[in-house]
Amino acid sequence: MTDSADPVAERLDRLAAAELAALPTPRLDAHLRQRLLDRAPRARQPIAWLPLAAAAVLAIALVPLALDAPQPISLAMPARPEAPADPPAPLAAWDIAVSRGAQLRVGLMTTQATAGAGLVVESLDANGLVIASTPAGDDAPAAILAPGTRIEVDLGAGLRVHAVRLRRGDTVGQVLTVP
Amino acid sequence: MTGAREPGPGRAVPEADGSRTVSPDEPALVRRARGGDRDAFAILVDTHAARLHAMLTHFCAGDRELAGEFVQEAFVRAFERLDRFDGASAFYTWLYRLARNRAIDLLSRKRPAAMADEHIALVSAPDQHAGSRLDAADRARLVRWAMDQCSPEHREVLLLREWDGNDYDRIAELIGVAIGTVKSRLNRARAELRTHLLTRCAAEDLL
Numbered sequence: 037m038t039d040s041a042d043p044v045a046e047r048l049d050r051l052a053a054a055e056l057a058a059l060p061t062p063r064l065d066a067h068l069r070q071r072l073l074d075r076a077p078r079a080r081q082p083i084a085w086l087p088l089a090a091a092a093v094l095a096i097a098l099v100p101l102a103l104d105a106p107q108p109i110s111l112a113m114p115a116r117p118e119a120p121a122d123p124p125a126p127l128a129a130w131d132i133a134v135s136r137g138a139q140l141r142v143g144l145m146t147t148q149a150t151a152g153a154g155l156v157v158e159s160l161d162a163n164g165l166v167i168a169s170t171p172a173g174d175d176a177p178a179a180i181l182a183p184g185t186r187i188e189v190d191l192g193a194g195l196r197v198h199a200v201r202l203r204r205g206d207t208v209g210q211v212l213t214v215p
Numbered sequence: 216m217t218g219a220r221e222p223g224p225g226r227a228v229p230e231a232d233g234s235r236t237v238s239p240d241e242p243a244l245v246r247r248a249r250g251g252d253r254d255a256f257a258i259l260v261d262t263h264a265a266r267l268h269a270m271l272t273h274f275c276a277g278d279r280e281l282a283g284e285f286v287q288e289a290f291v292r293a294f295e296r297l298d299r300f301d302g303a304s305a306f307y308t309w310l311y312r313l314a315r316n317r318a319i320d321l322l323s324r325k326r327p328a329a330m331a332d333e334h335i336a337l338v339s340a341p342d343q344h345a346g347s348r349l350d351a352a353d354r355a356r357l358v359r360w361a362m363d364q365c366s367p368e369h370r371e372v373l374l375l376r377e378w379d380g381n382d383y384d385r386i387a388e389l390i391g392v393a394i395g396t397v398k399s400r401l402n403r404a405r406a407e408l409r410t411h412l413l414t415r416c417a418a419e420d421l422l
Contacts, residue, residue, distance in 0.1 A: 047422050048409050054367035055358035059273055064265035068283045072264055075287070077249060077294050090309040 127155075127202045127209035134214050140194025144172060144187040144202075152181045154204045157189050160211065162198040169203070242302030249297040260290070263307050266379075271314060273374050275322065276363040289314035304388065313387050315371065322367040349420055357421070361411035369404030376401060 126190030129150060133143040142157050159168040173181075173187045191197060193212070202209035222245045247255035264286055271282035292313050293300070300309060349357065362370055373385045412421065 045406075045409055045420050045422070048412060049356070049405050050419060051421060052358050052361075052373075052405070052408050052412070053377045055355050056373060057380075058355065059359070059374075059378050061266070061269045061416045062272065062279075064261075064268055065279070065283065066270065068286065069264065071283075071287055072290050073253070073257055073292070077251055077297070086416050137249045203295065208258060 127207055130202055132212050133198060134212060136214060140189040140197055142189040142200055146183055146185045148183050149180055156203050158201050158203050159191055159197040160199040161196050167196060194202050238387055245300055245306060263310055267310055267314060270379060271318060274318060274370060285318050288317060294395045319367045344349050357415060361408050364411040365407050369407050372400050373404045
């Protein structure tokens with residue numbers, strides 16, 4: 037019981053050992069037991085590995101595309117340029133007047149709203165060949181000319197000019213003979 | 216010599232390997248509890264909590280509330296770290312170490328505020344027994360009082376040995392020291408206990 041050779045110490049040790057062994061073992065309090073059970077670990081939710089893996093693969097695949105793309109990727113169709121309120125009127129919509137004086141002049145007047153950009157006056161010789169092309173309209177592509185807008189085109193001396201016509205791109209208007 | 220002895224009244228019979236493994240399926244129980252099986256958790260609580268609480272109550276000078284806090288904290292910490300439990304030692308050993316580390320840390324700095332009533336009565340009138348032989352009840356109270364005066368480390372080994380009935384190997388495992396340390400600590404603990412007893416009563420009145 038003890039390393040001491042003292043018999044009194046040995047007897048005291050035996051007495052203490054007996055008293056300690058007789059200490060009670062109380063039952064667990066119901067309250068404490070319930071508190072412990074309340075702290076039970078919760079069931080872990082199973083991990084949905086398949087959707088997780090698919091999402092990871094998709095994310096990895098999209099990273100290079102996102103890095104190379106000059107603009108953010110969008111599945112939407114590119115927006116079309118804002119269209120004019122009214123489509124450009126055909127060249128025949130222009131009223132054309134030609135006067136020959138010291139200078140050969142072509143007077144243009146719109147009968148409806150139309151674009152002035154790209155509009156040219158072609159000068160034709162007696163054989164119907166184009167000998168000059170003079171810009172008439174404004175180069176501003178979005179400019180819409182209101183009805184009644186007048187444009188004056190100076191063709192210079194115009195001695196060889198036999199007739200004139202309007203042209204916008206591939207569209208050619210009627211030929212108007214110079215008086 | 217491992218100090219084998221008969222189990223005391225509050226003890227379970229040790230397994231052949233000296234451990235207190237209640238069931239050979241205890242690692243499986245722990246795995247089930249870790250997975251959220253509340254029945255498995257309840258079995259572990261019912262198997263170990265009462266013994267741990269009783270041990271800590273004696274260790275805390277009869278303060279059952281304080282002991283209950285240590286028990287609860289030990290269970291919570293144990294289940295937070297269940298991934299580290301490999302079943303190599305008994306689950307109780309793991310629980311006990313978690314609880315005793317906290318208890319010794321606290322009790323080394325502060326004595327339990329609440330002592331059992333019979334302890335207070337004895338301490339308040341220590342000389343009333345002088346010159347007369349103690350009866351059994353007074354002797355029991357005096358020993359318990361003397362136990363509570365011992366250092367936490369000495370109180371622990373005395374309880375593990377005399378009340379919980381562990382041999383030296385098992386005590387070494389529970390408190391994480393060598394067997395030689397257990398033996399020397401027990402000798403010092405008994406000497407301290409005797410010293411406290413004899414400050415309140417003559418040896419001849421006790422024996």
